[in-house]
Amino acid sequence: MDHVVHIAVGTHNKAKIQAVKEAFSASPEYSVHIEGMSVASGVAEQPFSDEETISGAIHRARAAKDALQASIGIGLEGGVTDTSAGLFICNWGALLDRNDEPFVAGGARILLPQAIADRLRNGEELGPVMDDVRQRQNIRHHEGAVGIFTNGRINRIQMFTHVVQLLIGQWEFRNK
Ligand SMILES: O=P(O)(O)OP(=O)(O)OP(=O)(O)OC[C@H]1O[C@@H](n2cnc3c(O)ncnc32)[C@H](O)[C@@H]1O
Ligand SMILES: [Mg+2]
Numbered sequence: 001m002d003h004v005v006h007i008a009v010g011t012h013n014k015a016k017i018q019a020v021k022e023a024f025s026a027s028p029e030y031s032v033h034i035e036g037m038s039v040a041s042g043v044a045e046q047p048f049s050d051e052e053t054i055s056g057a058i059h060r061a062r063a064a065k066d067a068l069q070a071s072i073g074i075g076l077e078g079g080v081t082d083t084s085a086g087l088f089i090c091n092w093g094a095l096l097d098r099n100d101e102p103f104v105a106g107g108a109r110i111l112l113p114q115a116i117a118d119r120l121r122n123g124e125e126l127g128p129v130m131d132d133v134r135q136r137q138n139i140r141h142h143e144g145a146v147g148i149f150t151n152g153r154i155n156r157i158q159m160f161t162h163v164v165q166l167l168i169g170q171w172e173f174r175n176k
Pocket of ligand 1: 126
């Protein structure tokens, strides 16, 4: 690709933007201009299923692409999803180009501790709960819940970088 590709990301979250940068910098053949923008996700602040989280990711990708008139829109959404084993963190990404069909990919998921899950079931949002439990601010912009609960082995940037790599790869495959 010999021209700069304008990529709109539907967030100002630092971990998410950094993940998009790292995923594209792993492919030096691309010259990209990455721009973040706060957009509505169209779902709850704390999505509570894979369905809702996927919908938020797609909604963010489309809103960011349209608002910034970019060639590509990317949406990354964090949520939780219930299973018989307990409440899991789930994360989803969507990539939209000029076609209407989004590419979608999911990230790693881990079981949340019971005490955290209970608070979310009572209506709290994971970001503020994490900050409260750790007595810090803006964990969601850094290692995230996934980083804390995996003892720093996989942080939010790494987790979302993986998701964006999965998105770019699917987009490349379709455009081969
Ligand atoms: O500004 P935006 O893009 O909304 O960034 P955010 O940090 O709020 O991210 P999401 O809305 O996608 O995530 C939903 C909630 O889960 C929180 N969260 C924190 N770490 C997380 C992780 O590792 N996985 C999933 N959700 C996480 C996040 O802060 C929110 O409260
Ligand atoms: Mg949010």
